[in-house]
Amino acid sequence: MALKDTKARYGQVSRLLHWGIALLIIWQFLSAAAHFFFDETAIEAFFWPTHKPVGVLILLLMSVRVVWALVNMANRPSAVSLISRLGHFTLYAFLLAIPTVALLRQYGSGRSFEPFGIPLFSGFEGEKIQWMIDLGSLLHSTLGWILLAFIIGHIGMVFWHKYSTKGENVLPRMWGRDDK
């Protein structure tokens, strides 16, 4: 299979990014759910420390994915409808915005931040940057849970297209080789 996309299916790089990021997102929601439902339990102690570093990794991979999508723009499978195009665009927008507002909040707090031990912010003395903290607190978790609903919708639509007599099966574009 080709590295780059074609009109018939996504290539190896797009698939690796799609499925790799999907796995990280599942992990990310496990850690978010552990924080929300199992506060101060061993479950939270296990998952929650990974939330910030994995979130940064998702942002990094999403940035690569945006560049790769632009490189392949003229030569990837066409969206089956306007709704599907808008849905995919929304997933991109959420996956960039959610970690970005969290990083802004992290920066604004003035605390140092070292995801996977790599120094990203050194922190600063003095006043916190309140608008950054407020923006993150207003948007991060709300957009995060809305994203989960969009992802469930996305998976639902893939299977609707597969099993409905009206829809076109789009699964082979992203998974496996047998076409239609």
Ligand code: HEM
């Ligand atoms: C795509 C990446 C990310 C997703 C999908 C995501 C999702 C979520 C969700 C759904 C919550 C709500 C949990 C609750 O209600 O208790 C949450 C909370 C939180 N996240 Fe993330 N997150 C991501 C990246 C990040 C990053 C990069 C950071 C930090 C640099 C971060 C820091 C936090 C913090 C501190 C909270 C608890 C405070 C709050 O509810 O806003 N997250 N995240």
Ligand code: HEM
């Ligand atoms: C878990 C998080 C997931 C996210 C964030 C996500 C996101 C996306 C995005 C943005 C696209 C557009 C193509 C691209 O630019 O890469 C896409 C396509 C696709 N995804 Fe997902 N996806 C997820 C999970 C899944 C799962 C679990 C399935 C399988 C059931 C799936 C099946 C597909 C298929 C078949 C396409 C191609 C659709 C088409 O070309 O019309 N995705 N996905």
